[in-house]
Amino acid sequence: MFENAEIQPESLPTVESVEWHPMDAKFIRRKLTESAIGLFFIVVGIAGFQAIFNVTLSDGNQHISSGWLWLVPLSLCVPLFAWPLISVPKKAYAVRDRDIIYKSGVFWRTVTAIPFNRIQHVEKSSTPLDRRFRVATLQLFTAGGTGGDLKIHGLSAKTAEKLRFFILEKIGSSVEQS
């Protein structure tokens, strides 16, 4: 028999009530290492620049100084190392039976929800640095998007793989009528 039970809006499951899972603990270390590598290259670049262009003009009185360039890494130091410590704890994800929810952002706090029956495909990726720290990125693609519609950075490699399989199973089981 056809049934069409009324659903009260209050009885709908809410995203607020989910249990949020933080990103893998190693992800902060991975981000800090990335910052350190970035800073290292900036320092090497400035040192190299100074070694090549630090010239005293022919009359010996005038000197082109590039010492102020060291202000760049100095000013970048705090944000580069502080940002992962602030931003990573703001990221979290939750998986429900029919959708996946991801929150992120420090100044612009965004909570995105993707129902499994709208996911076109799932991609797991990892950079060499990710692999060193055994973390990975999961990208979920929906129709009409311009790239990975939802990128979840900083999952442990095992969790990312488990999630990928789980979502693929969910995609496969969703049946729609035309």
Next chain:
Amino acid sequence: MSSPEQKQWRRTSPLAAIFYLGRIFEAIAKNAVQTFAPLAAFLVASEGSLATRVFLGLSVFFTITLISSVVRYWFFRYRITDDSVLIRDGVFKKTQLDIKFDRIQAINTQQNVVYRYFDLVTVKFDTAGSAKQEGHLPAVHTKLAESLKERIRHARPVADNDKSADEAQVNVRPILSLGRKDMVRIGLSSNRALIFLVLLGPLAEQLDNRVGEAIAGTRIETWLEASQMSLLAGLSLALAALAAFLLLLILASVIGAFLRYHNFQLVADEDVLRSTGGLLTRHEHSINLAKIQTLEARQNLMLRLFDRFRVRAKQASSGKPGRSKTFIIPLCTPDQLPALDKEILRDEFPDIDMQPKSAVFHAISPRYIRSRVLLGGILPVLILAGPLTALAGPPAGLLLILWVPLVLLFAWILYKKRGYHICAEGAVLRRGFLGYRTNAFLYRKVQRISITQTLLQERKNLATVRFFMASGTLKLPYVPHDLAKQLRDHVLYKVESSQLAWH
């Protein structure tokens, strides 16, 4: 079993060469520099008088394009099997297409004057998942196009499960037709014409003030004097020439509307919306109603004056921004709009109201103005005031302050135009600046949804909701956070409980 006819590869009419000629010229227009570079090189390098060289160059150019189009026709073959259309195309780079009937969303046709005489059409297959039509059959007989349409209709699952495909009666219902006056309205309200009309007034005023000053004491003035023409008469002549030029462009826009939409007819044919129109080339476009992701009613400044709307039904895009496939209804009256909305979104969205001035719309939070003024007005002024004062003196710095009230005015207009109408099955969002745009969508077609809060929004318990559709993103800014959360939970419920395909 397939018949021998189905196994046979067929050629289209030799008049298909016209279609390829058009395509070649289209490609030339897009890559003018690359195409004309060899021609220019030939003209420079060859000897003889300029007229001979131009004649020779053009002869070579037209001979090459003509041969190319004939060769492309010669290498084009097609075959129609029980379940698909097979196409072999290409001279050097060979392509073989296998377009399954059940993948075809719609068949669009074009019929130019020559084809009309020979009862031929160019068929374009609109397939799922591609931004541009995937395949085409140039210069085939109208009967073949009609039979293909019929086969595709049967290949598609019928929306009403109580009817079998055989029982489904061809039920063509006329919805809208446009007359000659409407063509003028379309032409005048096209964006090109609008720009010219907006420019015409201030431009004439500006010219009146400035040209006199600019040419005073120059050679032009001497020439005008010598030719016994007063400065005023010369200026009037220049203004008249400019006005004539702009009017000519507006006229071109109106002619363009006649060429594209003359005798425009919109009909509903089962689950397909079909439009036909065009003066020389007849265009027939169709869209499967189930594939529509968002419906947009636009009203620019001219359309507001005419009290008309332009409606766009958007399908899924290929992923690139702005590449969604759009079915355009160029003009409709406010009375026709509700009927059109209901025809397109059917019973699924009974409370739809896309009239921008309807009382159903709720305003967003006025804090929207404050955020725009802060980010677009005050912040840039604070950043630029110092350097600008240092560079150009205090008056320039003070002048910058005028920017803030200007941004305030813009933000206020934008705020007044923003509105939302939330219903059980879908929502209508309104925005605009000089005109209006209302977008309607069904919750069950949403791909993903996000709620964003800036620090300021968080303090005031406000949020911005983004609905990511397969045809693009729709934004609902500055609504109460609780409403945003409720809406998100409701949309997720609708998406996750729906058994209907979104595409």
